[in-house]
Amino acid sequence: MAKDEFNEFKLVGTRPDRPDGLDKVTGRARYGADISAPGMLWGAVVRSPHAHARIVRIDTSRAEALDGVKAVVTRADFPEGLTGEDWNLQENTMAGERALYDGHAVAAVAATSKLIAEDAARLVEVEYEILPHVTDVDDAIRPDAPVIREGAADATVPEGSPPNVARYMEFGFGDVDAGFAEADLVMEKTYKTEATHQGYIEPHACLGQLGEDGKGDMWVCTQGQWFIRKMCTAVLGLETAQLRVTPSEIGGGFGGKTTIFMEPLSLALSRKAGGRPVKIVMSRSEVLRATGPTASASMDVKIGMKKDGAITAARAEFRMQGGAFPGAPVDMALYCAFAGYKLSAVQHIGYDVLANRPKCAAYRAPGSPMGAFAVESLVDEMCRELALDPIEVRQKNAVKTGDKASYGPKFGSIGLVEVLDAVKDHPNLAAPLGPNQGRGVAAGYWFNHNGETSVSMAISEDGTAQVSVGTPDIGGSRASIALMVAETLGISYDDVRVNVVETGALGVNEPTHGSRATFATGKAAVEATGHAIREMCRRAAREWGIDEEAVEWADGAAQPAGPNAGKFPPMTIKEIAGKMGGTGGPISGHHESVPDGVGASFGAHVVDIEVDPETGRVTILRYLVVQDAGRAIHPSYVEGQYQGGAAQGIGWALNEEYIYDDMGRLQNPIFLDYRVPVASDLPMIDTVIVEVPNPGHPYGVRGVGETGITPPLPAIANAIEAATGARLRDLPMNPPKVLAAIKAVKA
Amino acid sequence: MSKIHVTTKVNGDAVEFLADPRETLLDCLRDHVGLTGSKEGCGTGDCGACSVTLDGTLVCSCLVLGVEAEGRDIATIEGMSDGHDLHPLQRKFIEHAALQCGFCTPGILVAAKALLEENPDPTEEEVRYWLAGNLCRCTGYDKIVRAVLDAAAEMRKEAA
């Protein structure tokens, strides 16, 4: 059901000011590049201009001779013997024998100023022997493609597979052949998506310091300071606890800042420069060339449908390249692809293919947008063919709580039906459409994540509360956690301060990714607060001389309950805290877990567009996001996630792509030509928060951050067909492609 | 490479610094004057995160050299509030949740302030086109535009 007017909570569901708001509107907030330290040096990275090349020789002598240069590092400064993902990370941090993509780091320098460091980087001489390269996924999967890495295939890859297939998967259930046989319409199409970048406005930046004794400190903009710590120590051969990583405020991540790129270089340079701190700030072109865009995909989808819209069988084969290392999110793309449909027969096949591109990183529901583009487009094409309403077809086939998911497990509580009902009822669907205008609908899914979580909280002497969390605040989670803790304690929102802390202050936390922060950190914070509450009840019970069990907590105070109800006046949190030093010491609570009870989030979008038939330019007229949040702790921040995800999806659908030339060099590493939506490209984005509370969370929370990027890609393709009769199956749907498709239809 | 001594005014305060002629005004504000509110998002004038005003004109400080600041009047995000009192735009941004990560926020606030000084009653379209040079990747611009329009309305009421 749609978000109720009546709110059963005092604070959860309200819209107070976020705690970091003042700092961020005044410029006081400190991001990755905003810190300096005494004795600081600046780092600069030397990067390969070739897509694939053997590194014959690196001569750093001219760089070292430049006045002001204090250290130069190459791969020789890194330990050997790493395996698996640790080796992948190290190889990506700094090239070994070969440069594997345009922008791959081959050396780094530290100097007393940024300009000197950049000048020194230009003085490092690298001799390359250029090798054949490959960037397109369907080229890379060919048996005769240039080989990225010998023996890259893991145990999943069948014997005799092409050399760049690193992983293979095949899963499903039921009899798809029988299912297709009983269908009235079987359609099979191929869809392609190009790689895109998360596009956060803040480039990666860090200040790293590492001594000869192996003790280090790092300030870095990151979604996950423990991941940075684990990866840097692995890549450099350090002891984990000896590196302390402090997260700055983060200027956007969307998954791209959950891993390392140049961070180990700052530490390696620092150690070589006698322990002086080294600051490295990436330029925008370095970010686009050499951090972690998402994968590109080539997808074959086949669906069987009866005349009444019931789906009888489905099959997907996805090929994805995630750069020169395994890790393209082809598994997650397949898990999500048919997730909204109740199927009796489904087969999935996936290939994770290597190519001469940067090592991909997570990007907001990794894999799901690609799969949605393919499946939701094909369903729409079939609806057109059978003259069926696309929303009704999704309603007819919708999964419900307890159904078996297309990827295997049984769904817990989900809200797809409620989302589709809300879409169908929405006034946007009644908005009249004029010439060259069309409407598209699509659904999307993300399962959300739990992950390792450690939270600690404490009551201060004046009865206010502090909460130490490990998940950096990207979308307003400090506000949401403060709301949940304040609600649980029965105190004012302003009396809770949430701090995002460094790695030395808590046990391990997974990053803010997988839409997990409000769910997992929130759940742990509520648990931790529960411990503190029980302790406060114990203190009151002792003072009253009654049984601990006979004290409850309500309205911010310990209250005698049961037989003792009313015997003593409530003891407020202020009173308890004020004397805690004398009644047993500090009052705190902590909680560590991999929390269960994750709730998945379904969404559906409706987009109205207008196409200029003479130029192929697409204008977004109207956009609606409907998505299940479980419970919106802070509705403004839930709306923000819906709108932000939609905007990224719109960019991916229309104009964003990685463009490589025939030498394998990235042609558009700046925002001029990597075309993200600007303010004038978008209308207001309408949102509807559906709430089907997740029973696995004390306040019913489902993660919401990721689902929103998946429906725009197919919804816009569907709208373009509605407006022009032309179906595009190849992203981005930029004006030249749209115009060509329109002309082909007219012909 | 010898540095050039620059004397200028930033947010009403007299400021001096030594600049390598290759350093941008953005570099100098951040690294020499201690004002890190203006951000570098792209270095090519495409994202607007470095927006400041130069003698009252909205510019990208990444495309102005530090040495060009000699004798000029620069206003950054740090000068937007009046001591304790936030500018209406700043208040409205918090109220409307018009920021998520906040990295684009200083540039957008400086740009929006310049807009309302030139045009106190902009339409939604005018706001969007004025702010086209300020990229935001988090919000989809919806709440930002609402906050600017709301601040404009409040400022018009106060002026009346």
Place this chain on the structure above:
Amino acid sequence: MNYHTPASFEDAVQLASAASGTTRFLAGGTDVLVQMRAGMVIPDDLIDLKKIQGVKDITRTADGGWRIGIAVSGAEMGAHGALCADWPGVVEGMELVGSTQIQGRATLVGNLCNGSPAADGVPGLAAAGAAVTITGPGGTRDVAVADVPAGPGKTVLGKGEVISAITLPPRGASGGDAYLRFIPRTEMDIAVVGCAVNLTVDGDKISAARVSLGAVAPTVLLVEDAANAIIGTTLDDAALNALATAASAACNPINDKRGTVEFRTEVAGVLARRAAKIAYARARGE
């Protein structure tokens, strides 16, 4: 890098002539600084022209045309009512360069001297018949704007030469100009195609016309065939079709990250039609 602030064009010319190594002139800086930051250009000498007298002025010439100082920003052009009234096509071309922030600094002459075939400020100037004054070691010379670009990133300026002024002819009666460009987004892109049309009317008939195309060839094009297609007509459908055909025929574009050959060629025709209609309406005082 040596940073200079000469007080006159003669001093600027002297500095540039005497300089060895890489020299760049600085007005708005919105191209030079980008190139410096990217490491594409590291000037040994950067000559800032903004301290020269008159570089920020917009003035009428004796014959009723305009002289625009070389450091006048796009925003300043847009704020100049009389200039906008005479040459809206020239101004709107310049005003499309970049964002509001870029407009606060970018200059018409800088846009021309950067030599991009897609420069938004140039087709309008070419269609208007604008000229530049070039000051160099050998004295001064006037060159039509259309003759300044020499190829992508190149101009006809020799060593030590600098543009010291840009002049527009008088608008005259019953004239109108317009510039349109195609970009995939709504702002912030380099033109995939740009088209400027400048015409005068006699009653409802077009008596003179110039049609200029940008981003479809190594330099800006003045397309005589396109102009001839509409001269003597009332811009009816037949004339518009002939105009579009001539515009497309003149194209010699490249495939690149911003547009394909086919797309640019087709859209050049579309924009020529649309720009001509706007210029025609302006010429007729609508």
